[in-house]
Amino acid sequence: MSLRVHDMGGRLGDGPVRPDPEDAPVFAEDWHGRALAVTLAAGALGQWTLDTSRHARERLSPKDYSRFSYYEKWIAGLADLLVENGVLTRKELMGEVGGTAPHPLAGRMMKADAVAGALARGGPSARDVETDPRFGPGDMVRALRPTGNRMVPGGHTRLPSYAAGARGRILRHHGGHVLPDANAHGLGECPDHLYAVAFPASELWADPENPADEVILDLWQCYLEPA
Template identity: 70%
Template sequence: MTRVHDMGGRFGDGPVRPEAKDAPVFAEDWHGRALAVTLATGFLGQWNIDVSRHARERLSPKDYTRFSYYEKWISGLADLLVEKGVLTLDDLSGAGTEDPHPLAARVLKAGTVSGALAKGGPADRPSDVPIQFEVGQNVRTVKLAANRLVTGGHTRLPIYAAGANGRILRLHGTHVLPDSNAHGLGEAPEPLYAVAFAAFELWANPEHPNDEVVLDLWQSYLEPA
């Protein structure tokens, strides 16, 4: 069964319409606040980026399909805050205690935001996993886009690219494996590749069959073609 969030290239969802170049960064004021509170709570150290992505993926299908982009962000965040014990449902409803929070000392202050964002969150790590593929080599993605470690778990292999033939464009080094990191199983770093796929490999009736899509994919998603 496909996952509701895995929508890339799905027939029937309509065309992608890029915003005008002069469009505001945030269509509504609260969008910026949703981004800010998501980044700020991330610095509390209670989860990682893969956990937060999976939280958005786990929204109910009814909510996921009707929510806007930042509604998905703030809803997934609310779930995480309660699941990790950072806040209670009473806190979210405004009925919680006014006592200082035990994580208050970790708060991301306004004056440190620019530096923190500039530093980023690098995911490259040393790894003992041998590099299996080289640039120019033909590969195939595993047939099912699924987490091999956790049933129904997070993975960065999109459904539309499962079982497709491509070629290695470059090796990015070794990076944290989201499939493991999203579920508290450790970072499990492994080689990460940029892989190019012809459009005709991904979709039955592409408008431009020889166009290419480039995906960053972990080694465990790939096999020799």
């Protein structure tokens, strides 16, 4: 079962997908672009990781997560992170002017001429892992059940609930990558081997559309056991 509302793969009842025309504006509203820009610029202060930021959106209350539009989730997650990490006080968030002393992080502000470089660098997650990979292409594996962060109760994880306990086949080894379960919570990068794992639709759903269909998930070695 899914413990958080963002973990919605396979959920029933959402209705049709409504495609946008290919030439629809990139940002449907001006504030969408501003929400993205403020989030990226605040992230550049270096007070949290991308994994922390994803987790901040995921732990919005189910009610908020469901009623907020995409960029509203970003803004809510960002507001929470700013206060939790001591970048802003709750009063400052409410618009009250604080003291006049320079903010300790002001030196980290990303200036306009640094934007192109920062976006070009991105945040590669590939890392060396000292141990050999436990699995290779063709090996059969089983995804953990129940899903959930094994280091931090209720914490961030990237194993969707719909794959819990499912048996799949290693398709490829992506090398070592930062483990979100650790990196979202200030526990370091803990890099682990990452694999593309193919699960037959019949392994995931009681009523697959077509038994030959597959769902492929990128899963870390610690989410998997031999099967």
